[in-house]
Each structure stands twice: as structure tokens, then as C-alpha cells.
Amino acid sequence: MINKVQLEKQNRTRSLLFLFSASFLLLVIGFLCSVKWGQAQISWRVLYEALTYQGHDKNHLYIQTLRLPRTLTAGIVGIQLALAGLLTQLTTKNPLASPHVFGINAGAAIAVVFGLVVIKNVSLTGSVYLGFIGAALGALLVWTLAGTGSKQYVRLALAGITIHFLLSSLTEGLIILNQQTTDSMMFWLVGSVSQAAWKEISTILPFFIGGLLVFGLMLPSFRLLLLDDEVAAGLGQRVLVIRAISVLLVIVLAGSAVAICGPIGFICLIVPHIARALVGNQLHVLAPLTALLGGTLLVYADFFSRFIAFPYDSPVGIVTAAIGAPFFIYLARKKGGAR
Template sequence: MDKSVRLEKQNRTWFLLFLFCLSSLLLAVGILFSLKWGQAQVSWHTLFEALTYQAQEKVHLYIQTLRLPRTLAACIVGIHLALAGLLTQLTTKNPLSSPHVFGINAGASLAVVFGLVAITGLSLLSTMLFAFVGAAAGALLVWSLAGSGGGKQYVRLALAGITVHFLLSSLTEGLIILNQYSTDSMIFWLVGSVNQAGWPEVRMILPFFIGGLLLLGFMLPSFRLLLIDDEIAAGLGQRVMLVRAVGMLLVIVLAGSAVAICGPIAFICLIVPHIARALVGNRLTILAPLTALLGGILLVYADLLSRVIAFPFESPVGIVTSAIGGPFFIYLARRKGGANR
């Protein structure tokens, strides 16, 4: 019996090691492909020279100043959105929740569009601040509408989140229609796009990326409380509300910074945590890093695909993620509904 248990644990360890190595390899290959392929043809030798800064010709500068920051931004934003989705599902105890569905992304989008309309020449830092304020306002509005206590709180959260999402999205569209000359370039951004991301955007989001990962790693043991019933955790003397508040703060930071850079990219927050959970289960010390890796992989490859589906023109990456995530969401909703019945 002990031998079979040890063998099972050993097989599990090897499987996890293989899974993380494969995910890291897929991410590295996706980054290389994203740097090589696009509207301009680049050889592998030229790419190597550009990445090692051995030459400063036009094609090398094109890779260094356009493709490299765009690829890094796609990877970072994918990680942000995937982790934000995982934390949203933990804090709300709803497997179909995400910052996109719960009004957080819509609040950030509305605030950014309002800032662009109200303030001429809005800086990148101001755009980030507007996104944070909008994301926080959307989250607070949802939680205030849902109320507290009662066994149906999480059902009310889902209903309030969907309502707030459509309300804020409608207000955003109204602002764009009424100010179409100053927000004409926002249409591409609102669908979700990384093609405008450069080194300023990467430098702006990098502190939130590092700080968010450090805080997540520090709070990861506490977040395991969210996997059990609140009454049981409170009975064990744990501060569940404080842990949930920190989780929502992390969601606002991760999702708000991602929306400020690349717009409200849909479905990554929802589908990536489910894929990771199906592979490794609910053990957060393994689930969280795998979710981050898969989020970066998905958005990097989605951005690469968005360049070729209408070549030589580029499509918003949000179209690709929606095409992948829409059927997956329907599948999840039907499976969860069947399980509840």
C-alpha cells in the first residue's frame, strides 16, 4: 500500500515537472515566433542580432522598439488577466466569474474613456490611475448591490456583476458615440489590442506585475481559506473578510493595469483558470503559477494569430480570445448547470 502511494506521488511529481517544462517551452517558442513573424519578414539570424543588440540597422530597431515590447506586454497582460480571473473565482466562489463579467474591466474601460474625453493629452500614468479608479468603482458597485450575508450572496454577486457590466459598457459606448472625433482610435482598444504597446507601456505595467506577483506569493497560503466555507474558516479563527478584501484589491490592480495598457480583452480571465484547474486540481501553490504561465501563452499566441487572420492587416487580439472563449464559456455554463441539477 505504501509503495503504491509513493509511486503515485512520484508519478504526480514527474507529471507536474513535465507540465511546467512544457508550458515554459511553449511560452518561449511563442515569444520567439511573435518576434519573428509579422508584416515584415525577419530571418532568425537577424532576430538573434536584434535581441543581442549586435547591430542597429532599421530592421533591428524595428524588432527592438516595436515587436519586443509588444510581445512582452502581451505576455505580462496575459498573466495579469489569468491571475485576476483565478482570484475573482476564489473570492466570489463562482467558477463562472471573472473581472470581465463582474464589471471590473467595464469600470476601468469607462474611466479611461472618460479621462480621454475630459482631459486632452492624457498621460499614460493618468490613464493607469483612471483605470484603477474605474475598476475599484465597478467592484464596489457590484458588492454593494449584492449585499452581504445569506446563502444567496454569491448568486446576487453574479447577477449584480452582469448588470453592472452591461450598464458601464453602455455608458462607455455612449461616450464614444457622443465624442467620436476624440475617441475614434479607442474602438480598436475597446475590443482588446496589444499592437500599440511600446516600451513606455511595458515600463509602466512592470512595477504592478512584480508587486502583484510578490503580494500573491505572500498571500497564497491565506487564499487557501477561500476554498472552504466561510463559516468553517471563521470558526477556525481566520479573518476571511480581510483575505477576501486583499484578493479583490489584487484583482483591481492586475485587471486595471492590464485594461489600461491593452483594453478589456475578453475571456482570458475565465477560461485559463479552468484549464489550469483541470490539469492540476485546486492546490493553489501549483494552480497559481500554472495559471500565470497559461495566461501568458494564450495571449502571446492569440496576438500572433491576430496578425495573420486578415494579413497584411491586423485584427484586435480580443476578437481571437472571444472566438476561443465564447464556445468554452457555453460549455462551462452547460456543464455547471448539469452538475447543479
Template sequence: MEHAYKKQSRTWPLLFLFSASVLIMLVGIVCSLKWGQSHVSWRTLWEAITFRGSDKAHLYIQTLRLPRALMACIVGIQLALAGLLTQLTTKNPLASPHIFGINAGAALAVVVGLVALPHFGNFGLIVFAFVGAALGALLVWSLAGTGNKQYVRLALAGITIHFLLSSLTEGFILMNQQATDSMIFWLVGSLNQAAWSDVRLILPFFIGGALLFSLMLPSLRLLLLDDEIAAGLGQRINIVRGISILLVIVLASSAVALCGPIGFVCLIVPHIARALVGSNLTILGPFTAVLGGILLLYADFLSRFIAFPFESPVGIVTAAVGAPYFIYLARKQGGAR
């Protein structure tokens, strides 16, 4: 009886917190649609989102701001879930696809694809990004090897490969005389070119990734255990870890291909979610997803006013927020050890 009461008393605050987060995300979407380079009245905004108008202002919201806001939510959710899965798989609280070379591998492959095949479609760029992310992850894991200190070597190898691949990416852009400002914006991380075609393209990866993550929740709890204990219980921990890494690659590479290697979302969002709701994956997973959408949505909104009326890459805002938080986490983890 007492246990049931404690569980119920714990459920209501979590439900309120999750509902408040969803409301904050909806407010962010409204802000993203309402404010920007062009002034939009509330009446025009309502007519645009209900598709009751077709003049220039309505089309501006429907074809530019609305897909951009949806893209920010989708990409933020994908990156946050990819970060959570990376931390679970590597048992490293400072791990993320960005730090472990997955995003850098995807970015290098996309740049090579743009230079070699400039007329390739966005779906082709996603394929390039997937291959690059997979090769980057394979390279990091092969350098880390196996053994008791594998997770420490993973971090060192990941950071090394990340800087190597990032340098190669920048070199390809510098050597390409036809590199445009949009490519440079994309390299930092940008949502200002998002269109409905991008939303439709990333939607299958988003839905499929979220569905697979939900189905894997019972198995993902095995990653919280020591490998020896999980193996002793008869669980196939290597299969779970392999599927998790594949899901990370799918989520991260599709986001990078369309919006660039946006940094620090993968790293800081799972930590914030864990601090608010705890380590129960049934609650932590959905809450991490919502917080990821919130962070990237508001970061994109703020990026419009850094050099107003000109656009700024959203990666500037996420880096400004994420870098100090990463330093805090590193010092905290070091002090704990």
C-alpha cells in the same frame, strides 16, 4: 512509504507539464518576433534580440515586436491570475473581472479620462482605471448584499453592471467626435500600440501583484472552505477576501488601462489550468499564470493574420475562443447542479 511514492509519481508529470508550458511560451515569443507584416530573417532576429545590430530591421524588432510580445505575456499573466482570484473569492466558477464589472468600470474611467484629459499620461490612465474598477466592484458588491444567496446575486449584479458600464463607455466614444481608430481598437482589446514605455509602466504592478499573490497562497486556501468553517477555525476570512479583491483590481485595471478590456482570458484560463493540474493552489497559481501568458501571446500572433496585412484587435481572437468555451462551462455547471 506508499504515500511518498504516489506524491513523487505525481510530481514528475506536473513538472514536465509546467516545463512544456514554459517552452510553448518561449516558442510563442519567437513566433511573435519572427512573423508579421514585415519579413524578418532568422539571422536578423538573432542579431536584434542580442542587440548586435542597429539597422532598420533590427530596430523594428527591438522597438515594436519585442515589447509587444513581452506585453502580451505580462497582461495575459495578470488577467489569468485576476480571474483565478475572482473565482476563489466569489466561489463562482463562472466569475471573472470581465463579467463582474471590474474591467468595464476600468474601461469607462479610462475613456472618460481620455475625453476629459486627452494629454494625460499612461500612468494617469492607470489611476483612472484603478478608480473605475474599484467603483465597479463596489457597486456590484453593494447590489449583491449579504446572505445565503449572495454569490448568485453577485453574478446577476455583475453581468448587469458590466453591460451598463460598457454601454456608457460606447456612448462616450460615439459622442466624442475626435475618437480615433486606436481608441476603438483599444476598446476591443489591442496590443498593437505596445511600447517599451508601457512595459516599464506595467512592470511594477506585475511584479508587485505576482509577489503578493505568492505571499497570499497559504491564506487563499481559506477561500476554498465555507465561510463558517474558516471563521470557526479563527481565520479572518473577510480580510483575505478584501485583499484578494484589491489585488484583482490592481492586476485587471493596469492591464485594461494599457491594452483595453480583453475578454475571456480571465474566465477560461483558470478552468483549463484546473483541469490539467488540479486544485492545489501551490501548483494551480503558477500554471494559471503561464497559461494566461500563452493564450494572449498566441491570440495576439493570430490577430495579425485575420485581415493581413492590416492589424486586428486581439480581443477578437480571445472572444472567438472564449465565447464557445463559456457556453460549454455554463452548460456543464448547470448540469452539475
């Protein structure tokens, strides 16, 4: 019996090691594809010289100043959005929850657009802080409308979708009123990393590193979100405090990502479900796999978005929406059938 249990643990360890190795390999392949292929033809030799900073001609600078920061931004933002989606689903106990569906991304978007259109001359860091404020107000508005009670999680979904469409409409109205920047803002509003540079990476990196550190430190406490509130409270844990920290972390991760790349849809929703289908609900394994798959998915989505209207760039949100919308319908039908 003991040998059987040990054998099962060894098999699971090997399976997890293979899964993480394969996911990391996919990320590396996606990274190389993203920095090599695009509008300009780049050889493997030039790519190696550019990545190791051994050359400084036009092609080397093209990779170092455009493709490399764009790919790194896609990976960072993908990780942030995937973890924000996982936390949202844990906090609300709703498998269809995500910052995008619950109005957090829309709140961050309208705050950033308001700053660019009304306040003007807002720095990139200022846009990130505006994104935090908008995300917090969007989340507060949704939770206020949902109220409390036995049906709170159902009302959260309905209120979130309503607020999302309301804030998205107001955002588009602000953009239309400002004709001078309509094209660039509409491109950003769909979700895009095509304009990302080293400045964007240096701006978002502190929030990315800080968010990952807080997530890692709070991981044992976040496991309690998998339990019923009564059970967790019976264990002597402050469920409301843990949930509040979780919401604040979602605001930081999603708000900073939206401020940099716009409200990229469905990454928050689909990646946690893919990771959960592969490894189950063990949070110490689920969280790192979710982060890894989130970065991988957005890197590939950005890569394929370049060829939709080649040689012109297309917003990465087009690809994520094309993947995520059918997945959302499948989840809604599956959960509805289960009930």
C-alpha cells in the same frame, strides 16, 4: 503501502515537471513566433542579432522597438488577467466569475475613456490610476447590488453582468461623442496590444511585479478561500480581510492591464479552468500554472490576430472572444447541469 504512496508522489512530481516544462516551452515558441513573423519578413539571423542587440539597422530596430515590447506586453497582461480571474473565482466561489463578467474590466475601461475624452492630456500612468478607480467603483457597485445572504453568489453573477453591459454602453457613448479619436479608441476597447511600446512596459511593470509579490506572500491565506466561510472562520482566520485583499489585488492586476491594453475578454475566465483541469485545486501548483498559461494564451492570441486581416492588425480581443465565448457557454451548461 508506504512504497505505493511514495511512488504516487514521484509520479505526480514527474507529471507536474513535464506539464510546467511543456507549458514553458509553448511560451518560448510563441514568443519566438511573435517576434519573427508579421508584416515584415525577418530572417532567423536578423532575429538573433536583434534580440541580442548586435545590430541597429531598420530590421533590428523594428524588432527591438515594435515586436519585442508588443510580445512582452502580451505575456505580462496575460499573466495579470489570468491571476485576476483565478482570484475572482476564489473570492466569489463562482466558477463563472471573472473581472470581465463582474464589471471590473468595464469599470476600468469607462474610467480610462472618461479621462482621455473629458479630462484629456492624461498620462499613461494617470490612465492606470484611473483604471484602478474605475475597477474599484465597478466592483463596489456590483457587490452593493448583490447584497448579502445565501444567494449572494448568484446575485453577484447577475449584478456583474448587468453592470458590465451598462458601463460598456456608457463607454461606447463617450467614444461616439468624441469623433476625433473614435477609431483608435474602438480598437483599444476591443482589446489590443498592437500599440504597446517600452513606455507601456515600464508603466505596468511595477504593478505586475508588486502584484506577483503580494500574490505569493498571500498564497497560504488565499487557500482558505477554497473552504466555506464558516470553516475558515472556525480556524481563527479573518476571512473578510483575506477577501478584501484579494479584491484589491484583482483591482490592481485587472485595472492596470485594462488601462494598457483595453478590456481583453475571457482570458480571466478560461485560463483558470484550463489550469484547474490539469492540476486540480492545489493552489500552490494551480496559481503558477494559471499565470504561465495566461501569458502563453495571450501571446498566441496576439500572434494569430495579425493574420485575420493581414497585412493589417486586428484587435487581440477578437481571438480571445472567439475562444472564450464557446468555452463560457460550455461552462454555463456544465455547471447548470450539475445543479
